[in-house]
Amino acid sequence: MTSDTPGTTRPGGRTARNTAAVLEATLDELGEHGYAGLTVERVSARSGVHKATVYRRWGGVEGLLSAALEWSTTHPWEPERTGALHTDLLALNTTVLHGFTEAPEGSVSAASVAAAFSSPRVAEALRAFMTDRHARAAVLVTEAVARGEVPDGTDPVEVVRSAVAPVYYRLFVSREPVTREDLDLAARVAADAAAGGSFVPRS
Structure with a gap:
C-alpha cells in the first residue's frame, strides 16, 4: 500500500478519531451486510462522519475496505506460545x-x-x-x-x-x-x- 492511498494517513486529533470511527464502522457494516451491502451511506450513518467527507477521503467502498484492512494491521496481536x-x-x-x-x-x-x-x-x-x-x-x-x-x-x-x-x-x-x-x-x-x-x- 502506498502512502498516498486515500484514507491511509495517520493524522492526529479529531481527524484521527473520525478516521478510526469510519474504518471501524466499515468493518462492522461488512460483517453485518457483506461486501455487496457495504455502502458509504451506511458507514457514514454508523460512524457519524458526513458522507461527503467519507467520499472525499476514501472514494467509495473499495477505498474504505482497503483502508480498514490496512488499519487493522496497526492493532496489537501476537500468537500464543506453548513452548513447542x-x-x-x-x-x-x-x-x-x-x-x-x-x-x-x-x-x-x-x-x-x-x-x-x-x-x-x-x-x-x-x-x-x-x-x-x-x-x-x-x-x-x-x-x-x-x-x-x-x-x-x-x-x-x-x-x-x-x-x-x-x-x-x-x-x-x-x-x-x-x-x-x-x-x-x-x-x-x-x-x-x-x-x-x-x-x-x-x-
Missing part, C-alpha cells in the same frame, strides 16, 4: 479457525475474503494484511530454531503458511467442517516437516 512448535502451530490454527467462525469477528473475516474476489484493490489490501499476520506468527518458528527444534535457515513464514493452509482450504474451498483433529494434523505435519529441514531453502 507443534503445539504453537496448533494454537495458531485454532486462532485462525476461531477468527473465521466465531461472532462477530468471523463474519468480518469471511466477508473480507469474499470481497477480495470482487475487488483487486481489496485483494491487495488483504494480501498486505495476511503478510503482516504471517510475519507476526513467524516468531513461533524463529523461537523453535533458537530452541533447537528445527534447523538454522528454516523459512519461518513458509512453515506458518504450511500449517494454516489446510485450515483455509477446508473453510473456503471444500467447505468442510474443521475439527480439532484437522487442526492438529496440519500443525503436526508442518512441525515435522520443519524439523526435517523441509523449509530450509535449497541453494
Whole structure:
C-alpha cells in the first residue's frame, strides 16, 4: 500500500478519531451486510462522519475496505506460545479457525475474503494484511530454531503458511467442517516437516 492511498494517513486529533470511527464502522457494516451491502451511506450513518467527507477521503467502498484492512494491521496481536512448535502451530490454527467462525469477528473475516474476489484493490489490501499476520506468527518458528527444534535457515513464514493452509482450504474451498483433529494434523505435519529441514531453502 502506498502512502498516498486515500484514507491511509495517520493524522492526529479529531481527524484521527473520525478516521478510526469510519474504518471501524466499515468493518462492522461488512460483517453485518457483506461486501455487496457495504455502502458509504451506511458507514457514514454508523460512524457519524458526513458522507461527503467519507467520499472525499476514501472514494467509495473499495477505498474504505482497503483502508480498514490496512488499519487493522496497526492493532496489537501476537500468537500464543506453548513452548513447542507443534503445539504453537496448533494454537495458531485454532486462532485462525476461531477468527473465521466465531461472532462477530468471523463474519468480518469471511466477508473480507469474499470481497477480495470482487475487488483487486481489496485483494491487495488483504494480501498486505495476511503478510503482516504471517510475519507476526513467524516468531513461533524463529523461537523453535533458537530452541533447537528445527534447523538454522528454516523459512519461518513458509512453515506458518504450511500449517494454516489446510485450515483455509477446508473453510473456503471444500467447505468442510474443521475439527480439532484437522487442526492438529496440519500443525503436526508442518512441525515435522520443519524439523526435517523441509523449509530450509535449497541453494
